[in-house]
Amino acid sequence: xxxxxxxxxxxxxxxxEIGIAGQERFRQxxxxxxxxxxxxxxxxxxLAASGVGRLTLVDDDVVDLTNLQRQIAHTTDRVGxxxxxxxAAALHAVNPLVQIQAVxxxxxxxxxxxxxxxxxxxxxxxxxxxxxxxxxxxxxxHAKPLVSGAALRFDGQLALYDTAQPDAPCYACVFxxxxxxxxxxxxxxxxxxxxxxxxxxxxAADALLVLLGHSGRLAGRLRTIDACSMAWSEFRVSRDPACxxxxxxxxxxxxx
Numbered sequence: 001x002x003x004x005x006x007x008x009x010x011x012x013x014x015x016x017e018i019g020i021a022g023q024e025r026f027r028q029x030x031x032x033x034x035x036x037x038x039x040x041x042x043x044x045x046x047l048a049a050s051g052v053g054r055l056t057l058v059d060d061d062v063v064d065l066t067n068l069q070r071q072i073a074h075t076t077d078r079v080g081x082x083x084x085x086x087x088a089a090a091l092h093a094v095n096p097l098v099q100i101q102a103v104x105x106x107x108x109x110x111x112x113x114x115x116x117x118x119x120x121x122x123x124x125x126x127x128x129x130x131x132x133x134x135x136x137x138x139x140x141x142h143a144k145p146l147v148s149g150a151a152l153r154f155d156g157q158l159a160l161y162d163t164a165q166p167d168a169p170c171y172a173c174v175f176x177x178x179x180x181x182x183x184x185x186x187x188x189x190x191x192x193x194x195x196x197x198x199x200x201x202x203x204a205a206d207a208l209l210v211l212l213g214h215s216g217r218l219a220g221r222l223r224t225i226d227a228c229s230m231a232w233s234e235f236r237v238s239r240d241p242a243c244x245x246x247x248x249x250x251x252x253x254x255x256x
Contacts, residue, residue, distance in 0.1 A: 001027075005097065009051050022212050023051060029211050030054040030118055034107055034135060035125030036061070036083035038191070039149045041073035041090075042200025043123050043207070048091040050208055054099040055091065056115070059083045060106040070193040107131060112138035121207045124148040125200065129175075133245075136161065136171035140246045145215055146171065147206045149199040154192050154227040156199040159237070160206050160218040163246050168219035173240040195227045 001009075001020070012018045012026075031052050033044045036059035044057055061083050063074045073090035074083065084102035091100050105111060107126075112135065116122070122144055124135050132148065139146040145162040148171055161171050206218055222235045241247060 008095075008097075012050065018212065025211055026051045026208065027053040029120045030056070031121050031123065031207055031211075032056045032058070032115065032119045033123045033125060034058045034131075035123075035127070036071075036073070036087045037067065037125065037127065038070040038193075038196030039151065039200040039203065040123070040125035041071045041087060042197040043125055043149075043204040044087060044091055045073055045094060046201050046204035047207060048095045048098045048100070050204070051095065052098060052207075052211075054101070056101040056103060056119070057084050057087055057091075058103040058105055058107055059087075060104055070191060070196045072197065107135065109134055109138060113141070116142040116144050119144060121210050122146045123203050123207060124171075125203065129179075132171060132175075133177045137245050139163070140170050145210045145219075147203045147210070149203045151196045151199045152189055152191055154195065156195050156225040156227065158199055158202050158206070158223045158225075159221065160210065160215065162210070162215045162219040165216055165219045167239050169237050169239040170243060170246040172245040173243045174222060174237045176240075176243075177245070192227050195225070198225060198227070 009023045012023050013020055029052050031047055033040050033055060036057055044055060047055055063079050063081050063083055063086050065079055067074055073087040078086040082104050084104055088100045088102040116138055122139055124132055124146060126132060136146060140163050143164045145160060148159050148161060150157050162168050163170050209218060220237055222237045224233045
């Protein structure tokens, strides 16, 4: 790192738990953020500011006026633009040192199988249950840590699913694919604007901790927040031995 880069990340480097070695680990990392809405905007902005070397941002939606209440990477003059293009512009403005790949796509299993071998951490910032299951299954296949977040009305949740950790559950262990899930949307149910930022920034923090090697401290914990009382709760979640997704999990893969 040159002097300017050291100065940019100096508040990280001052932390004994990060230091120059940890910041260099961030710089070498590739994080995949799926979803450029409220969660993805907050998460990706902090990941870029933190110096993650490569960010791939995936979404197939466009910026709508109703998004601006909470999706802070987008601006009024970018209404009608693709969300990934809008978010990429915001991330580049925050930190031009970060390589940003904007992918206009609704993710699918084939695309994930092509991309995940070169990814260190995946953030699920989507709001569709079936897509969450597709992302989880791909992360299990490739032994990649998955940071999953959700926010609706005044309720948010966050969890790290890392099946490379012994006995850690996957997303489908906690939320089985055959569950009768009601697909509520912000457009009909509403969401408190700062809540998506609280969950999204927590996803970014989880991703950074994973890059520092702290997966074992985070896996197997479902964290929820009630924004009306500003109270966080935590629940221990266990691996389902009969889970059809992760019961035959592969051995952990090395850092790419």
